[in-house]
Amino acid sequence: MFRTEQIEQNEGSKLSVEVLHRIQFALTISFHFIFPPLSLGVGMILVIFGIKSVRTKDPKWRQLSMFWVKIYGLIFAMGIATGIVQEFEFGTNWSQYSRFVGNIFGSLLAAEGIFAFMLEGGFLGLMLFGGTRLGNRMWLFATTMVVVGATFSATWIVMANSWMQTPQGFEIKDVGQGPQAFMTSFHDVVFTPSFLPRVLHVIAACWMVGSSLVLSVGAFYILKKRHVELAKTMVRVALPVFTVVALLQVAVFGANQATEVAKNQPAKLAAMEGLYQSESCAPMYLLGWTDANAQTTNGIHIPCLLSFLTDKSFDATVTGLEATPRDEWPAVNLVFQVYHLMINLGMLFILIGLVACGFWIWKRKIWNQRWLLWILVSSVVLTELATETGWWTAEFSRQPWIVWQVLKTTDAYSPNVSFSQVMFSIVMFVLLYIVVFVVFIRLLDRHIKEGPPPPVDPDETSSLPDSFGEIFRRRSRVSSGGD
Amino acid sequence: MWLQTTWFVLYVIIISGYVILDGFDLGVGMLSPFITHNDHDRRILLNSIGPVWDGNEVWLVLGGGALFAAFPLVYASLFSGFYLAMMLVLLVLIMRTVAIEFRSKRPEAWWRSLWDWTFTLSSFGITILLGVALGNVIRGVSLDQHGNLNVSLLDLLNPYSIALGLVAVAMLCLHGAIFLTQKTEGELLTSIKRLIPKLLIAFFILMTALIIWTLLRDEQFTQNFKDRPWTAFFPLLAFISIAAAWLFIRRGAYLSAFLASATMIALLMGAIACGMYPVMLRSTTNSAYDLTVQNASAAKETLTVMFVIALIGMPFVLLYTAGVYYFFRGKVELDDDSY
Structure with missing residues (x-):
């Protein structure tokens, strides 16, 4: 993109596939990045509402929590849907990069999966469906766990990206599969200067x-x-x-x-x-x-x-x-x-x-x-x-480097994926994301215009299970049948 | 190196976890229009997976991350080689996520019907695409010496892989139906229970045929079982688990039936792994280009760090996953929080 020197014909076509890969990654990550900051930040506000609910017993805090948790659910779903794309794209569009850094970058992503996503995914159900099932303290606990998970997630992903900015704790060796970065110190990989x-x-x-x-x-x-x-x-x-x-x-x-x-840098x-x-x-x-x-x-x-x-x-x-x-x-x-x-x-x-x-x-x-x-x-x-x-x-x-002064972006994309294939996926993502975004905004708008739910009777809230003991002693709900 | 094999086993466990957990909610998605068209009952079905489906989908993310970290060369070759198929997987994954989330947000019939169909079709899409991908992994792909391959979408759709896709559909529909017996009651439960024998017979026939086909067409796969006769326990126990699931359903022991079905899925995934090991991605061009547990894994340092991470993380994951399922146990009732 930035080279103005004379470029050979075949070099030219190679370059444009690279540009397409970059456009696709830029588009999909920019779209994805609308949602995780929103959910992390709104989650943090929900924790404040939750603490207020526990401390003051004023039903308005519960009412606010239940209004915002619906918005949270919508944002979170968008975050999951667009986030899986990012994880897959390292392999689909950046296979050379994945081979080169798998030992390091891959392990940080996997750690994110185990420590962060599992925590969020596990407690999200309790948070979203807790309004009629959990008392104030247990709902606060579930919400806090989700927010801790989201914060872990941000931490691991920024850690992985920081390694790309200021790489250290590795050596480059070729063990018969092309050059690869091998980890020499996990501590150095995690705590890069940036x-x-x-x-x-x-x-x-x-x-x-x-x-x-x-x-x-x-x-x-x-x-x-x-x-x-x-x-x-x-x-x-x-x-x-x-x-x-x-x-x-x-x-x-x-x-x-x-x-x-x-x-x-x-x-x-x-x-x-x-x-x-x-x-x-x-x-x-x-x-x-x-x-x-x-x-x-x-x-x-x-x-x-x-x-x-x-x-x-x-x-x-x-x-x-x-x-x-x-x-x-x-x-x-x-x-x-x-x-x-x-x-x-x-x-x-x-x-x-x-x-x-x-x-x-x-x-x-x-x-x-x-x-x-x-x-x-x-x-x-x-x-x-x-x-x-x-x-x-x-x-x-960071350009033209994908890993700062170690690997160039032009050496990182998948050589086996054709121009038309990337073109197809870019068009697919653009159309899909436009539709999904329009529906998302309209639903958000509608939810905001409908306004908060009616306040919950504090007696009703206090009858809900509000400690681990109460949750696990609770009997499976008796069926009421039909509507 | 034992670490590489350990990671292969861990990887199979994660993938089995995904197929078992997301499997039943995919099954619910595929079965919905065959069970009911009434809005209230549709919502019961949707809310049976409501609090857990996103947690289930995280297992796929974990699977991707673990493959990237433990076997980066397989991750890179497979994902870039199946480029268009992977893009379609992403398309249907996104459509499914938004369908679940959007569906009950508005009352209009056309709106709900639109997202119901999106939910069902995308559930079929994910199951078939992942089944076909697995079929091609078992069959082998045209890997070159740099680990690159490019399979067109049409090449992926060979008869064997399509057959595996169909087995996957039958298996997850059955698994989903068994899951729903725990969550429904009354007429809805009756109509689901009517479906189960049909699904069970269809799955049994398709799976038996596929196993025979695999053993006949794939010498290396068969040879691996002959060399390691104890691994034959995996498919044999899988058949016993199906039988057990059937008996439990008839006795009304729905939870046991679900666990039997889950065990069956894990055993079948285990059987495939036994037939493949140590190869992870087979080259049809030259067996020297095969990506194996040995030549495609990350180095010892990474595998060790990852193993420690898994040892710390997985017990927590299993603990709170079990806790959440326990909390949401029992029949579904609709309330203000429901989808």
Whole structure:
């Protein structure tokens, strides 16, 4: 995609199959990545509702939980359906990659399956069907287990991806099946230098997305003057989470990442900031455009901030793209733009959060600020966009490597899959995902418009089994027959 | 190396776990239109698998992950070689997931009927596609020396593999029907019990024919059983399990019948594994290109780490899977949480 040198004819067709494989992976993972952050984040809010239910016995918390758990189920189903695609695609579209990294990457995916998916899949039924079967404490337990599972899942998958960004703990050998990466230390594979900063950043992003969906629905009800008391409760729970995480995301997790990337993947940071020449007192851009021919970047910038972020000193030297061979550069402007979109959205979230909190603290005036409520309604689209652009930044800026400085993407795809086969599957996924997404949005919309279920009588809730002992002593339900 | 064989056995256990658990909910999907067209009863059938189907599907994800980690070369060759078939598997998996989730969200008859048919057809699709894929794995594929193959969709549809696909349909319909006896009552139960003898006879005939066909056409498969005579216990015990399932159904011991059916599936998967071992993916071009438990596995370090992970993780998985099934035991009743 980025090579402009003369390409031989057969090389040309080979390249385009590679591009198709990349397009398919990018499309399917971007679509998949809409859902897991939503379910992890909404799950976390459900845990808060669950704790409140147990502590206060106020039936409104149970009512909110049962409203949101339905939404959770819908999102989760979309996550499963699109997630299996990702696991299969390593084998179907990236067989050379799978052979090369199976020893390492495969084991992290399998561990995700055993520790994370099984936990989520096992307890999900209890969580979704617990409303009429479980008391507050046991429902909270099931929900917590699902959220712990989702967090494990995020952890293992970011761990696997971090190994692709900053690989270590392996050696390359050919034992007769072509070169393969063999694990020398599981500890090093798990704790690569980028892992911890990245996993914190991703989990915080999930909380942002989840809390913004709750904010969005709450603000919508307030604007439409429906279920106003419950809606205010949603906002009261979600807004502090949103604001605090937005601040942490930029000030702690994001800043950490800049330091980490500068240290481990300088070419990546240089592409993100459009820094062609190594500089001391390197600027950080707010907006800009990179010019590949002139090797310059123009735009609005803050002088020396990049140097400060990477090395806590305004005249630290930041390595530019010039240190990397030209054919190992990613698509600089693309990386620059998606990265800056993410950063700017992150700043915007802080602003939205602080303004909304301000109006709330100031005599609860937030409930009358229609413009602000409308911004909150739209916040979930913005947080989704920020997570997507964050993921794109990570993946685009790693190119042309699939495993950073170890394996190139062009050596990773399945050589035995033809152009027309990939074309077919891309068309299939596009059509399928459009249909599924439209139905998903319509059902979500309908569910939100229908509103929360009527409150549950606390006596009824307290008659449900609420400890392990009660659950397992409970007799199989007597059949009532018919309808 | 014992670790490689251990992982092969673990892999067969995971796949059997998938076929047993997702198998009954696929069976419920395939059977639904043959049992009832009434909306209330359809919802009973759907909700019989409601709290557990996504947990069951996770076993497929686990199977994919375990194959990737323990036998990466098989994973890479098989998945890329069966490219279009795998894409169709993904298509029907997604359609099925959304059909279950979307179906009861709206009351209109056309809406429910649309997703009911999607549910049924995609359940058939998954069963047939995976059955046909297994048939081709047993038959062997045109692997070259780099472990690459490219089988067109039409080549996959050879008579032997289609036969295996049909056996899979009969087996999972039977398994699903037996599962439903625990979950239904009244007229619905009666109509399911009427189906069971027919399914049982169909499955018995198809399976016996397939076993004979396999032994006749596949010398290596037969030779493996001759070399390891004790492995013949797998198919023999499978036949005993079917008989036991039938007796339990007649006595009304539905849970025992289900366990017998599950045991039968595990034994049949075990029998296939015994006929294949140590080959995992056979090359029809040259037996030197076969991918075996030895030459296609991950290295010792990875297998060891994975084994420790499995030892830690699997007891928990089995514990809470059993707990969830116990919690949702008994006949299905519809309530506000139901699909």
